[in-house]
Structure formats: structure tokens, C-alpha cells
Amino acid sequence: MSTVANTCTEMSSMPPPRPISARLALPGPAKLKADLGQESGKPSLTIDDYEEVIDTFRGVRIWWCACMRFPISQTISFYPDREQRKFYRITFHKRHRKLVEGEYLNHILREGRDVTVRTRQRKLFTNSPSSNWYGYRRSSCWSHVAFEHPATFDTLAMDPKKKREIIDDLVTFREGKEYYKKIGKAWKRGYLLYGPPGTGKSSMIAAIANFLEYDVYDLELTAVKTNTELRKIFIETTGKSIIVIEDIDCSIDLTGKHKEKKKDDEDKDKKLPPGMEEKDENSKLTLSGVLNFIDGLWSACGGERIVIFTTNHVEKLDPALIRRGRMDMHIEMSYCTFEAFKVLAKNYLGIVEHDLFITIRYKIFLVK
Numbered sequence: 001m002s003t004v005a006n007t008c009t010e011m012s013s014m015p016p017p018r019p020i021s022a023r024l025a026l027p028g029p030a031k032l033k034a035d036l037g038q039e040s041g042k043p044s045l046t047i048d049d050y051e052e053v054i055d056t057f058r059g060v061r062i063w064w065c066a067c068m069r070f071p072i073s074q075t076i077s078f079y080p081d082r083e084q085r086k087f088y089r090i091t092f093h094k095r096h097r098k099l100v101e102g103e104y105l106n107h108i109l110r111e112g113r114d115v116t117v118r119t120r121q122r123k124l125f126t127n128s129p130s131s132n133w134y135g136y137r138r139s140s141c142w143s144h145v146a147f148e149h150p151a152t153f154d155t156l157a158m159d160p161k162k163k164r165e166i167i168d169d170l171v172t173f174r175e176g177k178e179y180y181k182k183i184g185k186a187w188k189r190g191y192l193l194y195g196p197p198g199t200g201k202s203s204m205i206a207a208i209a210n211f212l213e214y215d216v217y218d219l220e221l222t223a224v225k226t227n228t229e230l231r232k233i234f235i236e237t238t239g240k241s242i243i244v245i246e247d248i249d250c251s252i253d254l255t256g257k258h259k260e261k262k263k264d265d266e267d268k269d270k271k272l273p274p275g276m277e278e279k280d281e282n283s284k285l286t287l288s289g290v291l292n293f294i295d296g297l298w299s300a301c302g303g304e305r306i307v308i309f310t311t312n313h314v315e316k317l318d319p320a321l322i323r324r325g326r327m328d329m330h331i332e333m334s335y336c337t338f339e340a341f342k343v344l345a346k347n348y349l350g351i352v353e354h355d356l357f358i359t360i361r362y363k364i365f366l367v368k
């Protein structure tokens with residue numbers, strides 16, 4: 001090792017190296033630490049303090065060591081842990097400096113972020129009424145529980161062609177960072193799920209969340225009183241998330257009626273002193289507030305957001321709310337087809353083929 005350790009770099013803010021893969025080697029009987037990430041059931045392995053592992057990148061060997069530094073202090077602290085400075089020391093041959101400082105460190109940061117996403121416990125958030133936002137412990141407008149819905153695209157009963165289209169669309173979205181940047185649009189996509197009650201809209205949302213490994217923010221619009229509150233709620237969401245408004249037609253008057261309502265408001269605004277109109281608009285929740293929430297400036301903060309509306313009555317919604325570009329894909333969740341029936345038979349009964357399928361196909365689904 002002494003012949004190789006010509007260059008030494010210390011990094012205090014690096015993520016831990018990737019979990020042990022085939023390319024990482026432990027010299028001698030090095031110790032690893034297995035942790036359950038915060039609120040996560042998935043264990044992750046890290047190197048123990050002062051232990052060493054060797055990584056190989058493009059044929060170059062890199063030694064990693066987890067180190068700790070204590071500040072020289074004359075005072076006695078109640079919180080000694082907070083004053084320790086943990087960092088990773090990496091060692092490599094100096095002729096590889098350019099490769100390590102450029103490509104390798106970027107690769108480690110990228111992989112570190114991916115591992116964090118893969119191993120974290122995903123969450124289901126719900127918004128609390130604004131009256132609860134500021135207690136004696138200043139709290140967020142969202143509270144959460146672990147998201148553990150078992151639905152996947154495999155268990156979702158729907159026309160396989162339609163299912164494929166949705167999956168392809170999600171994959172294109174997930175890999176579209178550069179594309180959205182190029183065209184100058186926020187990295188987000190809207191889906192409208194509509195159809196009769198009990199046809200799988202909530203199951204579809206869970207399947208999308210599980211497929212993309214995103215968190216879910218279940219936005220209860222009836223608990224939001226004003227456009228300003230909606231903005232605050234939205235700003236507190238994170239990237240890689242799905243923001244869901246279920247039964248949007250029941251949540252707020254966002255139907256075609258808003259035009260009459262708007263006219264009433266215009267009449268009312270006429271009576272307001274100059275400068276007060278905007279204030280008045282922000283003191284209630286309006287269709288334009290929701291439209292701003294979907295495609296306003298703040299929708300660009302952070303990346304990768306999906307907005308999903310569900311409704312049983314698509315015809316009641318204002319066309320402005322669901323026009324393409326806002327709700328990019330309109331997905332009808334309708335009554336069971338024969339293909340969807342086969343998925344349910346497989347899920348519930350484990351039956352893939354059966355003699356009765358022909359009769360069922362003919363008598364129930366009226367397909368010859």
C-alpha cells in the first residue's frame with residue numbers, strides 16, 4: 001500500500017461508498033456496519049470507522065477509509081457526538097488524479113444518490129389543515145406514514161396495450177431530465193384518471209408510485225382555504241414525488257360553473273379599492289390558484305414531479321384544468337374487459353388458463 005499511496009484526498013461531505021458490490025474488496029478481516037436507514041426496512045452496509053475497502057474503477061484501485069476527527073477544544077461539551085467530524089479518506093496513485101477527481105467522484109455522488117433513493121422508506125403524505133401548522137413545535141403542513149401499498153402494474157387489471165403505453169410514458173418521463181431542460185419546461189407530468197367508482201384509479205396511483213419509487217402526496221383540497229396556503233403546501237413537497245388530488249370534482253368548485261362564479265367575482269372586484277383585488281384572490285382557493293399550482297413558476301422548484309387528478313365525472317371538470325399540457329395523459333379506468341378479467345383470475349385464483357374462459361369471454365364480455 002505504501003508504494004501506491006502517493007496522493008491522498010480527504011472528503012468530509014461525501015456520501016458513503018456504494019454498498020458492497022462485486023467490485024469492492026475488503027483487505028483482510030475488515031468490519032462492515034449494517035444499518036437500517038431512517039424509517040426503512042432495508043439494510044444498508046457501510047464501512048466501520050477506520051476500516052478500509054478497495055474500489056476498482058476503470059481498472060484503477062482506490063482505497064476508502066472512514067475516519068473521524070475531534071476538534072481541539074478546551075471546553076466540555078454536552079454533545080460530543082456533534083463535534084466529531086466524520087469523513088472518508090481515499091487513496092490512489094497520483095497518475096490517476098484527473099480520473100478520480102473528475103469522473104470517479106461524480107460517479108460516486110451519482111451512485112450515492114441512487115442508493116439513497118433505492119433504500120429509503122417511501123412515504124405517503126397528507127396535508128393537515130392550516131390551523132394545525134403552527135403549534136408549540138412549529139410543524140410542517142404535511143404529515144406522513146410509510147407507503148406500503150402492494151399494487152403494481154402486474155396486479156393491475158387493464159388492457160395490456162393501454163398498460164404498456166402508460167409504463168412507456170412513465171419511463172420516458174423518468175429519463176427525460178435533459179429533454180425537459182432542453183425545451184425549457186419544468187420536469188413534471190400530469191395524469192388524469194377518470195372512470196366509474198371502484199375501477200382501479202387508486203390502485204393505478206399506487207402502481208405508478210411503486211414503479212417509479214416515488215413518494216405520494218395525497219392533497220386534500222377541502223382542507224386548503226386559500227391560494228396562498230396551496231402555494232405553501234406545494235413548496236413543501238419534494239422531488240421524485242406524485243401529488244394526488246382524488247375526486248377533484250368534489251374537492252372544490254372547479255367545474256364549468258366557475259365562469260359564472262368568475263363573473264360574480266368580477267362584479268364584486270369592481271367594488272374593491274385599487275390594489276385589493278389580488279389580495280382578495282389570494283384569500284380564497286380558486287381555479288386559477290389550482291392552475292398556478294400545476295404550472296406556475298414554483299412548479300419548477302426541484303425536479304421530477306407527477307400530478308394526478310382522479311374523478312368519477314370527467315364531464316364536470318373545467319376544460320382549462322385538464323387540457324393537454326396540464327394533464328398530459330387522460331387515462332380512462334373503465335369496467336373490466338376480458339383481458340383485465342384474466343389478470344384478476346391470475347391475481348386472486350392463480351388461474352392462467354381455464355376451459356370456462358371461452359364461455360366467460362362469450363357470455364360476459366360478448367366477445368366471439
Ligand SMILES: Nc1ncnc2c1ncn2[C@@H]1O[C@H](COP(=O)(O)OP(=O)(O)OP(=O)(O)O)[C@@H](O)[C@H]1O
Pocket residue numbers: 155156157158196197198199200201202203204312333340
Ligand atoms: N383495474 C383493477 N385492477 C386491480 N384491482 C382492481 C381494479 N379495479 C378495482 N380493483 C380492486 O377493487 C378495489 C377498489 O379499487 P380502487 O380503490 O383502486 O378503485 P377507485 O377507482 O380508486 O375507486 P373510487 O373511485 O371509489 O375511489 C381495490 O381493492 C382494488 O384492488
